[in-house]
Amino acid sequence: MPKKVLIVLYYWPPAGGPGVQRWLKFVKYLPEFxxxxxxxxxxxxxxxxxxxxLLDEISSSIQVIKQPIFEPYAAAKVFSKAKTETISSGIIRKDKKQSFLEKTLLYIRGNFFIPDARKFWVQPSVKFLKDFIQKENIETLITxxxxxxxxxxxxxxxxxxxxRWIADFRDPWTTIGYHQELKLTQKNKARHIALEKQVLREASTVIVTSFKTQQEFSAKTNRPVITITNGFDGEVVEEKVKLDKKFTISHIGSLLSKRNPEMLWKVLSDLCIDNPEFKKAFKLQLIGKVSEEVLEDLKTYGLDKNYNYLGYIKHSLxxxxxxxxxxLLLVEIDSELTQGIIPGKLFEYLKSNRPILAIGPENWDVEEILKKTQRDSFLLHEDYSGLKERILNYFHHYQSQxxxxxxxxxxxxxxxxxxxxLASVIHKD
Incomplete structure (x- = not known):
């Protein structure tokens, strides 16, 4: 008989974006184990x-249970739909550019909803799942x-x-970059830290997606901490693919204000000025949510006629x-706090068999994966000469096909x- 495992999650189809992919794919393959x-x-x-x-990817044999949730973001839309959607999607503008309303919403989000705005789902879920777990004789629970x-x-x-409880962290908790943007009081910072420690210490097993998060959590708990990264699905490109005629540099996913690679825009601007052939051939392609500040900077650097902003495109396309x-462009925020963030798109990029221009913080975990897959190492945000040399190298190879x-x-x-x-962890007594 297959071993039953209950998976408690928030992001599930029809949710889009990177948050849904990890467990959508785990659920797809777990029955094979x-x-x-x-x-x-x-x-x-x-x-x-x-x-x-993404609904088409869910097997009809998978049991999905749904229970109502109270969503403060939905209620807050009455006051400002644009601002609440921006904050809920993680696009937080630099402090100097935030309006009074944005600052107020961030303060409320950080100090009144601990650990987050989905806290109201906890007690109703516990009440419902107590009976369900006993009725179904479930031995392993995953959150x-x-x-x-x-x-x-x-x-x-x-x-x-x-x-038995396995806690899966797709991102860190108290050390993730946006946590500092929530305008937390000292008392509420301490509450977050205490909750995080309690979860880490009482979970039977903790799973994380990066090596530095594993090190961080191992120092905070005596429980096992296991790294299972994100990945790609489907077959790797083998056939000869028809490439864009333009020298296309594509970024897939959200490009937040804090992630804005201003030095890259300067390098691309200078190349367009110095090299007419480059300017004629170059196209920046942005797919996913992009902050207003990024779009403003592209205009400031004279790149407004060289980029194409396509917005969100469904995952299948x-x-x-x-x-x-x-x-393919991969960018992470230039901060010590993001050294342990391995964007899920990295693995999709690897599957595509295209050069990856990766820009991120010093000592970034991404470097280990790039080395293992024999790709170009990543570059630092402020490395003007390195960025220019790498892009010119790509461009010259593009010109010669x-x-x-x-x-x-x-x-x-x-x-x-x-x-x-993951199955090995679940089957382990």
């Missing part, structure tokens, strides 16, 4: 991005965050029932843009292989 996943999700969530095409309030569901169910791009990467084995990052790792 003798595990029956049962999904518990909100009935009426407030998703900042919706992608109904995944953010939102980290879902880990409090796992905490209370373990305390009440003694169920993104791959075509990736594999036809000349270069030789812009490509050597094919290396990336099978370790396939979603099925990663699910195998």
């Amino acid at each position: 003798g595990i029956e996943p049962i999904v518990y999700a909100p009935q009426n969530p407030n998703y900042p991005i919706v992608d109904v095409s 995944t965050g953010p939102p980290h309030s879902l880990h409090l569901i796992g905490l209370q169910l373990k305390q009440a029932l003694g169920v 993104i791959y075509d843009y990736q594999k036809s791009s000349q270069v 030789q812009l490509k990467v050597e094919k290396t084995s990336i099978g370790a990052y396939h979603r099925k292989e990663l699910t195998s790792q």
Whole structure:
């Protein structure tokens, strides 16, 4: 008989964006490893991005249970739809450019909704799931965050029932970059830290997505901490692909204000000024949510006629843009707090077999994966000469139709292989 596992999550189709992909794929492959996943999700969530095409990826054999959730963001839309959607999607503008309303909403979000705005789902879920777990004879419970309030569901169910509980952290909790933007009081900072420690210490197993987060959490708890990265699904590009005629540099996903690579825009601007051939051939392609500040900077640097902003595109179509791009752009915030962030798009980029222009903080975990897959190392945000040299190198290879990467084995990052790792954790007594 398959082993039943209850998975408590917030992001589930029709949610779009990166948050849904990890567990959508785990659920897809777990039955192949003798595990029956049962999904518990909100009935009426407030998703900042919706992608109904992802509903087609859910097998009809998967049991999905949904219960109502009270969403403060939905109520706050009465006052300002644009601002609440921006904050809920993680696009927080620099402090100097925030309006009084934005600052007020951030203060309320940080100090009145601890650990986050989905806290109101905790008690109703615990009440419902106590009976469900006992009725279904479920021995293993998994919670995944953010939102980290879902880990409090796992905490209370373990305390009440003694169920085995695996806490999966797709991002850190108190050390994630945006946590500093929430204008927390000292008292509420301490509350976050205390909740995080309690979850880490009482979870049977903690799973994280990066090496530095594993180190961080290992120092905070005596429980096992295991790294299972994100990955890619489907087959790696093998056939000869028709590439864009333009020298296309494509960024897939949200490009937030804090992630804005201003030095890159300067380099591209200078190349356009100094090299007419480059200016004629170059196209920057932006797919996903982009902050106003990024778009303003592109205009400031004279790149407004060289970029194409496509907005959000459903996940099933993104791959075509990736594999036809000349270069794929990966950018992370330049901060010590983001060294342990490995964007999920990195693995999709690897699958596309295109050069990756990665820009991020010093000692970034991404470097380890780039080395293992024999790709170009990443560059620092302020490395003007390095960025210019790398882009010119790509451009010269593009001109001679030789812009490509050597094919290396990336099978370790396939979603099925990663699910195998998860299954080993679940089956372990």
